[in-house]
Amino acid sequence: MFNKGAGNQALVQYPDVASAQAAFEQADHRNMYTDSNLIRVGYSTHHDIKVRANTDRTWDYTKKKTCEGSAPAGPADTTPSSATPSATPSAPPSGPPAVVGPVDSGLKASLRERIVADMPNTWSARLPGTDTCVLIVQGLNMEMVGAEALAALFGLYGDVRRVKMMPEQDSAIVEMERPVQAYVAKWLLDASPLGGRVIKVKSSTQDTIRDVQAQDFTAFPLHGYRQYASPRHPSYLANLVEPTAVLRIANIDWDTSEITFRSLLTQQEGVMGVTRLLPSSHTSPALVSFQSVEAAVHACILLHNQEVDGRLLYVTFSDATVGV
Structure with missing residues (x-):
């Protein structure tokens, strides 16, 4: 990740040309979110990216962590000065890569592996790029999806506190019990099919839902994670599976x-x-x-x-x- 005055940019290396070309065709001139965050993609003159350490600005997805929840120590590699000028929105530092459009099972499975590997030992900890319990869910089919359905779906990955439906925007705001749970739900549910559409999930700038019209789910019978002292509890980790068939x-x-x-x-x-x-x-x-x-x-x-x-x-x- 780097910034040369034209906004945040990134270099992404694929294992082969065909994969890079497919990503280019899928992502270029696409909005990451509804009507916002236009992604521009171009080819770089560099043939290889050298990452000496996994940091908030560089990450080697082929390397495994040296210990639970921590990346190898060491200085980050410097950004090549001749990088492509195309700008792209960044994924949360050290987090899973941003996704555009429907996601295949292989990519979602790799996201899940990264999430489990990054899982902290305490609920009060923060994961990269997620400092809030509140998520924005876009692209909803309001005729088929209500607050109870969202509470049940998001409740698979954490304890839902409140849900605020916004029919005029085909969107909703979901507040989870912990930022860790919001992080998990965001990455595993983003680009999932629901009600005949593909939903988008992103973090909100709010830290809680204060709207009195929001539906309260603090007494929801589906809550099952408050009993676990740590997000690394085996029963919680076992449930961290993205929507499958x-x-x-x-x-x-x-x-x-x-x-x-x-x-x-x-x-x-x-x-x-x-x-x-x-x-x-x-x-x-x-x-x-x-x-x-x-x-x-x-x-x-x-x-x-x-x-x-x-x-x-x-x-x-x-x-x-x-x-x-």
Whole structure:
């Protein structure tokens, strides 16, 4: 990252020319957010970027961290003076790269790995580029998505406190319990399909939602992370999966509720198959595959915390592969 007087700029190196060309075609002359942050991309005369250390201005994505939550120490490499003049908005320092448009599963998986690697030991810590608990969600289909749906979806990655819907802008503001949770939700939910559209999620300049018209979810029954002393708790890290076409559904009693559960699934669109992770266990979680990520997102919102014969279903996304 550097600034030569024409705004923030960056050099990004890809493993091959084809990948760089594909990124150029996808990102050039595109707005990072709705009607703002126009990205201009050009080819550089440099053939290689040398990064001696991962810092807030340089990062080598091929290197692993030397220890939990910290990058190798050392001076950062200097910026080449003949860098391309094309300006581009930056991703949060040391954070995952900014994304434009729908994101494929491979990129989202790499984002997840980076998020888990950067996860601090305490909830009070700050992750790069996220100093607020408040997120802006853009591109919403207001006819299909309400505050409760957003609370359920964002609640997969943290405890939602408030949601303010802004129908005139097809947007909403979501306040999480902790900045760490907002960071996770922003990167894993950005460019996800919801209600027939692809939503954009970015950090807000606000530190809280003060609007009295905002819906309060502090007593929301889906909150499940306040009991964890650290964001590095295994149960929290296990849930940090971006929206996929496979749902992991737990807290099923197969002895007494299998018929009810399978009947509930028939009411969801796009179900492809159901697999019990532990066939011999009467409380085994199930993997449910869908025709598309959007169908899985819709089902996740509807099924999470759904009561089945006295037990509440717990639903998360899964990166597992399910045979159909």
